[in-house]
Amino acid sequence: MTASDTRGAIDAVWRIESARLIAGLTRIVRDLGLAEDLAQDALVAALEQWPEAGVPDNPGAWLMAVAKRRAIDQLRRRTLLERKHEELGRELEAQREMAEADFHAAIDDDVGDDLLRLVFTACHPVLSAEARVALTLRLLGGLTTEEIARAFLVPEPTVAQRIVRAKRTLAEARVPFEVPRGEELAARLSSVLEVIYLIFNEGYTATAGDDWVRPALCQEALRLGRIVAGLVVKEPEVHGLVALMEIQASRLGARIGPSGEPVLLFDQDRGRWDQLLIRRGLAALERAEKLGGTLGPYTLQAAIAACHARAHTPAETDWERIVALYDALAQIAPSPVVELNRGVAVAILGAVA
Amino acid sequence: MRVMVLVKANKDSEAGILPDKKILTDMGKFNEELTKAGVMLAGEGLHPSSKGVRVRFSGTKRTVIDGPFTETKELVAGFWLWRVKSMAEAIEWIKRSPFQEGEIEIRQVFEVEDFGPALTPELREQDARLRAQAKKQ
Known part of the structure; x- marks a missing residue:
């Protein structure tokens, strides 16, 4: 395998696995921004190691294992810091061990609903339509900031800013990582569908640029639609x-x-x-x-x-x-x-x- | 881009032996995964070549040859049509399939754009002429 083959394989694995990876991590660390950082760390590790060692047999599990190790490191550091601050001594150490045990249990849980939780969070009404679109393409679609910027013909820093702000807004509003129930579900679902159709229409009748139709965006929206249809x-x-x-x-x-x-x-x-x-x-x-x-x-x-x-x-x-x-x-x-x-x-x- | 994933025949498929329950279950799971990822556009399995025919062309002559056909490993036993971003993505997906033996061939499907800009206007013009003619008749 040449270096560019490996690069292609890593891109492909990321496209297939990233949403599940981020969704699973968010459930565990309860912070979308942190979860994405951990997933990105795992991606960087793959970019460093796979060209030498080859693509592992189960690349999704490999990425999750790396991200999980980083998460535990973070947890330890945070606990250590707290201990210094609060001088709680041994008792906290026991707590840390328990927290880690919980963590392992959570990670082994069924990840069935995680993806759906991610969909509803990325399309949360607390966010502007633009932010929802960017976050959905990034977290669920696995697109890079650059790809999103190119698709919408806006500068890359604008998209990056949008995503950073969106994650901050979600954290500040303490949006829970869950699937809405009952009456709320209908309203929240229509917010999700609106985002997908917005992306589709941006491709179907492009509002910016020389091409008045951008099939790649239509394809991306169709993919997202098919994914969500498989979830609900x-x-x-x-x-x-x-x-x-x-x-x-x-x-x-x-x-x-x-x-x-x-x-x-x-x-x-x-x-x-x-x-x-x-x-x-x-x-x-x-x-x-x-x-x-x-x-x-x-x-x-x-x-x-x-x-x-x-x-x-x-x-x-x-x-x-x-x-x-x-x-x-x-x-x-x-x-x-x-x-x-x-x-x-x-x-x-x-x-x- | 779209790719066609060709599953080659083997002795069993050519003998009309249907896959056992485990293979069917595993394949069902794989298909579900493809569908849920928005990759799967279509997919079908084919009867053995004994139920197929070949039509051979030679000038104006057409000869129909009944199956079965001998070169088993070259025969197609089924196919998928996938929508993927790259050939690398198609490869990553097929690696996850439950096949234990044999060989899978992945081919890129031609899109209108692939025919190049030079050919298109002529073809379009010819097409428009034919349609105008059809309207008159």
Whole structure:
């Protein structure tokens, strides 16, 4: 393996493992900032050691073991410091041993919910939308500050600042590292979905830069959406959002003309639509609808997108259904855009009927 | 980028012997992991080549050859389509798969961008011409 191969492998391991690593560490040290530092320390250790020793068989466990050792060192240092301050002597030593035992127990716990806790924390409403986006891409997506900066065409220090401030805000607000329950869950989940859709839309209709579409961001949002859908399988709107993004992403290749100009939906060559993504979108939509209840805004928008996706030619579009779906959308999420689109659909329905 | 991960056939797969419960469970877990990571786009397993055919082309002549085909190790027994950031990521994922023997091949899938800017306008133009013709008819 060459040095650049190892570097590539480390990047790949980080992309796969970092969210779980940070999530697991946060549960133990109860501090998102510290957990990320520990994870970063482990990454630095990997960068130092793997080019020589090779990538370990279980790289995720290796990173966790290193981070865990650093965490225990920190704990010891902190305890030692406290002892000096408070002169508590032997009793504290016993306490330290107990704390360490707890620590080991916690680390061996099932990490099933940790990732979800991380999602809800990174998307906490106490943070601004910009901060939530940056933190989510960084902690859940495993993107570097530089990658986030490049994706949003802002200077790297701006993103770094945003992330530092966001972590401080979370610490100061004492945001607990947990999955919200009951009524709070719905509100907090919509905050998570909003962040993912923001990232998707930044890619789909880029608000900055020369390219008006940046597929890499769409792909990143889709990945995050699929991850969250795998974590909260029983929430219909998560599947609704994934369906919406899959179907919209299916048109990415058809939305740009030969000289880079946008091509409107009805002028698009439908042969260029990605049928696999459409199928995945329709399947996600079905999952959302099967879970029952009133259809939420993402599911309704996905259902509208599905009407277009199912039509092989613009003429085959089921306009009656689209108007009905816009009616439902206008009820639960009224907006000028929804009204406008509804008006267009009504006009077309009138013209073709 | 997208990659296609090709699982090669072996004596058992070609004999139509289905994987045992343990392999199925392990593979199910691996697939779930891929799905939960947002990597998995599609994946299917294939029947043995005895149920397949080959169609050979020679000028205007088409010859249909029935399976099975002999070169077992070169045959495809299943595939995944993954969305990954790099080939390195695909390699890291496949290392986690529960396979105990055999060989897996990973190939990058062509995207529209890969065809290069020179070819695209011509193709697009040709495409537009054909569509205009179709409309007239």
